[in-house]
Amino acid sequence: MTATQSSLRSRSMELLMAYFQSKDQMSEKERLALRNRLVKLNAGLVRKIAHRVCHQCAEPYEDLEQIGYIGLIRAIERFNPTQGCAFSSFAVPYIRGEMLHFLRDRGSAIRVPRRWQDLQKEGHKVQKRLTTELGRQPNDIEIAACMEISLEEWREVKMANKNRLPLSLDATVCHQVDSPITLGDTLPDIHYQALQKLEEDRQQLQRALSQLEDKTRASIEFVFFSDLSRKEVAERIGVSPMTVTRRIQRGIDQLVTILQPQALQTEP
Secondary structure, X not given: OOHHXXXXXXXXXXXXXXXXXXXXXXXXXXHHHHHXXXXXXXXXXXXXXXXXXXXXOOOOHHHHHHHHHHHHHHHHHXXXXXXXXXXXXXXXXXXXXXXXXXXXXXXXXOOOOHHXXXXXXXXXXXXXXXXXXXXXXXXXXXXXXXXXXXXXXXXXXHHHHXXXXXXXXXXXEEEOOOOEEXXXXXXXXHHXXXXXXXXXXXXXXXXXXXXXXXXXXXXXXXXXXXXXXXXXXXXXXXXXXXXXXXXXXXXXXXXHHHHHHHHHHHOO
């Protein structure tokens, strides 16, 4: 890694940490500006993945790149820099996942005209015949001329047929030092995503609890986290069991008020 790359990664991690800690400290406009800076810093990751994926399908690179930025933004929103994971490793499944969803949706929506289906079958026969006659693979110009159609239409026929074919999960996306990475390897891990969502919920709850009055927070934690009775909690914090009950009810009402805006912000 060059000094410049190391500096960029260090700067990116600093901004990611600032973004992670800014939820209660910045205005929405400030957070959006910070997120845009993070997108620009990590745009190379999106471009790199888009280049690799575009060689496995017929969709334009530019479309894949734009879709990839959606995945990058999702990764920025969900990344927790305190967990010790490299952001690039965390973001790749989000970026590739968005591209794969896009390709899946595009593939299911394509309807190839009947004429093009017939031309594809005819073109296959012409290609085999010309290969025998010429002793080599014919080019697109020769095939189109033999079929008496324009070169542009023949290429559109080929592109439409390619788009109809489903992407194999075994198709290689890129090569690592020891083994290739397939499209199947890039699919999001549903179990991991569920655990990640639980961790996000836990962190939100901890932040909300920290905003409660000390004895109210202690009452809730002792009863719901430590499974103590209200009588045991009352003895620990020096109040009556009835007071513990009232504190718990008041604390739950406060938590609902605190957590509702956060829930709205995290909805996709």
